[in-house]
Amino acid sequence: MSRDANRARDPGCSRYEYNRVGAAPTARPSAQVVQLALGGAIQLWISGNIYAEYEEVIRRPRFRRSEDVITGALRALREKAYWVRPTETVRACNDPDDDIFLECAQAAGAMYLVTGNLKHFPTSWAGTRIITAKSLLEIMSRVTD
Numbered sequence: 001m002s003r004d005a006n007r008a009r010d011p012g013c014s015r016y017e018y019n020r021v022g023a024a025p026t027a028r029p030s031a032q033v034v035q036l037a038l039g040g041a042i043q044l045w046i047s048g049n050i051y052a053e054y055e056e057v058i059r060r061p062r063f064r065r066s067e068d069v070i071t072g073a074l075r076a077l078r079e080k081a082y083w084v085r086p087t088e089t090v091r092a093c094n095d096p097d098d099d100i101f102l103e104c105a106q107a108a109g110a111m112y113l114v115t116g117n118l119k120h121f122p123t124s125w126a127g128t129r130i131i132t133a134k135s136l137l138e139i140m141s142r143v144t145d
Contacts, residue, residue, distance in 0.1 A: 029133035033114055038080050042140075045108035046081045049100040084108045095120040102126075112136055 027035070037044035046054075054077060058070050065073075086103035093099050098120045105113040105128040113130045115121060121130040131139075 029137050030114075030116060033133040033136055036140075038076055040080070042136075043108075044077075044081045045084050045104055045110060046077065047084055047086055047100065047104045047107070049086075050104055051077065051081075053097075053100065082108070090125070092122055092125060093120050102128075112139075 033042070036042045055074055058065060058073055084104055084107045086100075086107040088103065088106065090099045090102040090106065092102055098115075098117070101113055101115070102121070102125045104110075106126040110128045113121070113125070113128050114133050114136050115130060116132065118130060118132060123130055
């Protein structure tokens, strides 16, 4: 999620329209956040490096996804995400492969970086809070109440 609402595709759309988008409350928090991002309720920022990482991960045989599912997910990501080109190299994560996410968040001016792996990240970076999907949903529910 970006602090700069003017960079949103639809400036009239609140970044916190959780209830209107209708993310299924029974879905896992990470799936709910993806639904919110693809529905335009929150901003999903990616870089070329992150897209390449997602493409590699989604194609792993252990996930047993069909080519149609993979193609559809990658297309949705390309079309719905906001693209950023980081200009600074970051070395702050316990796992250096995760630094690309901090670089992207920093370049986007993101309010939050959502991850399921908090242990590899600092608690915040360049004004961006590093949180879980569950925490983001809790924050959003407080804002919409």
